[in-house]
Amino acid sequence: MPTDLAPLALAQALIRCPSVTPAEGGALDLLQRVLEEAGFRVERPVFSEPGTPDIENLYARIGSGAPYLLFAGHTDVVPPGAVEAWRHGPFAGSVEDGLLYGRGAVDMKGGIACMLASALDFVRRDGPDFGGSIGFLITGDEEGPAINGTVKLLDWARARGERFDHCLLGEPTNPSRLGEMIKIGRRGSLTGKLTVHGRQGHVAYPHRAENPIPGMLRLASALATEPLDGGTAHFDASNLEFTTIDVGNPATNVIPADARAVFNIRFNEGWSAETLGAEIRRRLERAAGNAVRFSLDLQPSNAPAFLTRPDAFVDLVAEAIRAETGLTPKLSTTGGTSDARFIKDACPVIEFGLVGETMHQTDECVAVADLERLTAIYGRVLDAYFAA
Secondary structure (H helix, E strand, C coil): CCCCCCHHHHHHHHHCCCCECCCCCCHHHHHHHHHHHCCCEEECCEEEECCEEEEECEEEEEECCCCEEEEEEECCECCCCCHHHCCCCCCCCCEECCEEECCCCCCCHHHHHHHHHHHHHHHHHHCCCCCCEEEEEEECCCCCCCCCCHHHHHHHHHHCCCCCCEEEECCCCECCCCCCEEECEECEEEEEEEEEECECEECCCHHHCECHHHHHHHHHHHHHHCCCCCCCCCCCCCEEEEEEEECCCCCCCEECCEEEEEEEEEECCCCCHHHHHHHHHHHHHHHHCCCCEEEEEECCCCCCCEECCCCHHHHHHHHHHHHHHCCCCEEECCCCCCCHHHHCCCCCEEECCCECCCCCCCCCEEEHHHHHHHHHHHHHHHHHHHHC
């Protein structure tokens, strides 16, 4: 456990915990000790689901009543890959030339360290009776299936009467400079599996077979060429991308029986998974007519599009960023999914964290100066939030 509660020391200590999903790796133990010493009440629920690993989670709170500001994040990280390819060990927490190296440095142990350092400083300075509540909602299942993590932790907290006013999620949101971007929403995600059915046969006797490949090309073109929408005020246009098309045919003289494709759609708030699925089926049926036999399997989606509309809380965070960096952050909904898609059902949530250029890469790293600046930004947020 670090004796120094500065963001760098906390980030190094967290990186040195090998918490590759679903392993806890000591990261939540570390957070629990630090938070309890500062006066937070800490609980560690474990959630299970058949066919998935058990996941440890952490919930902490200090203060009573409203307003209640929740910090959220995850301590689990993706695997480091080939360890020998790293400049420094992925779990060493080494610093060189002003950069902290390690898996999770930006996604998102560095962000958690900054949240923790700012909250501890605030509580040390103002005491536990500061006129509201500060909480931490930390999971070990964000990089995994996201089944036994934040979504269940929120249900667990609500069942105990916990109610949040706002949430700040510390995912790495900035493309290249700290202060560039706040995420105020996320696009939804829907995956479909398309199969075109044919009849296997010899290529020399095509009249005795039914080749599914031309039909697959016809249907894939129908889905890919016509835009789904033109975007909205806060979202880019929805996009459909094919990720695989395959017939699994090792022979050169056999017409295959089936052709299969998988596609993923990232969609804006103009759609739900249900309305989008209906539109995809309509387009396929129109293109297929009576000439192409197909089946469509739309995968269950727990990733709807959502938007936290700009308000006083968004302005408060943006002003803290401007005061510390001199930049006016862009309000964005770009990128993939995050646990904000679950938190938005509990309270308004926005995301602001470190620069994400190296997340999930070999030699993931963060500038030590950015850890200090992000801690100062979170500190300004706490000061302004509870002063209001």
